[in-house]
Amino acid sequence: MSIAERLPETPRGRWLALSATAAVWAGAYWVNGWIWDRLLYDAAGMASTARLTETVHFFVYDTVKIGLLLTGIIFVVTVLRSYASVERTRALLGGRREGVGNVMAAGLGVITPFCSCSAVPAFIGFVAAGVPIGVTLSFLIASPLVNEIAIGMLFSLFGWQITALYIGAGLTVATVAGWTLGRLGVQRWVEPFVFETKLGGQAIDSTAGLTFGERIQMGAEEVATIFRKIWPYLLVGIGLGAVIHGWAPEDFFTTYAGSGNVFGVLIAVVIGIPLYSNAAGIMPLVQALHDKGLPMGTLLAFMMSVVALSLPEMILLRRVLKPRLLVSFIAVVGTGIVAVGYLFNALLA
């Protein structure tokens, strides 16, 4: 039995379930710190200054905190995003010229509900509707790069300034990278079948006309789907964060990757590109490294390279992009992320 079938059927029942869940969520978030203090320090009698205690505390506290934050953020984001759709985005972008089109595509890439498994049909659909390749690429770059879950997590953990920088930087990279690739005349490096595919005339809007109950159902299912997919990454991320938090010497990272190291950002991005994790899984690690004094620009660049450029998505895009364009794609986006990292380190220093 799926979650959807366990949800109440009546509007009243739904509102009750929703309010009850929200109350439990808030309560759990509120007692999280207190309960681990009592359990570890008082009940288990662990010294609050010992390294092991700090590591264990970080792990259990962050697992619950990040888990709760993710649940809330994924649910709210999915329900909100269900009011947009790829079909409407395409209609908005159809016939747009480059430039304005790239800016719009980057913005729409953030709010449109989109799974990277749909990247190929969406690419074909956009091109068939007359959306320029560069504009389509801006959309495909922004979609994973400026991730709403990452926005919510950054806001909860670091405040609005860092969040605003992240959104602004991500949109700029997506806009400029898409525009640059469009300027390079990359049409010839798109697989020919893309241009030959004719769209059927019966495209339906995937999210239009849903009831509020169905949107809530989508939100609940998305929470379950994402958790089922990312929990190992999440635990590894929090585990690494906990170890770094407890055991890494105070100056270890600042010596090797701090603002004093000119290659810090570059190294972070080179490490981040082949790593594949969800924005959510990487966040505990970013938090622990930030506490150890790593500059925010380096960390944001690391996070962006992990979420924006991943092997599975590159394999998918290879179906529509010839190797040459795929390499240019990685190079242009990677360069943009590196630039963002250095810029932020300079700005925030």
Place this chain on the structure above:
Amino acid sequence: MIIKVLGPGCTNCVTLERVTREAVTALGLDARIEKVTDYAAIAGYGVMSTPALVVDEKVLVAGRVPTPAQVRELLASPVSS
């Protein structure tokens, strides 16, 4: 009745296929279920968000997995338009 499940094989596509098979069995329909994984064919239906459910060449659902009850409803009332 020919039912097609459109999708390259992601988790949601597998779920939609399972839900559809269950609905067909529950309703006792005489239907053939086909999987469409070819991207050009999927795009040919005008579908940009997978998975999608196509009954007798008409796209009924795209971009989400409907509940089993919704699938039964969709399959029970033959395409009217």
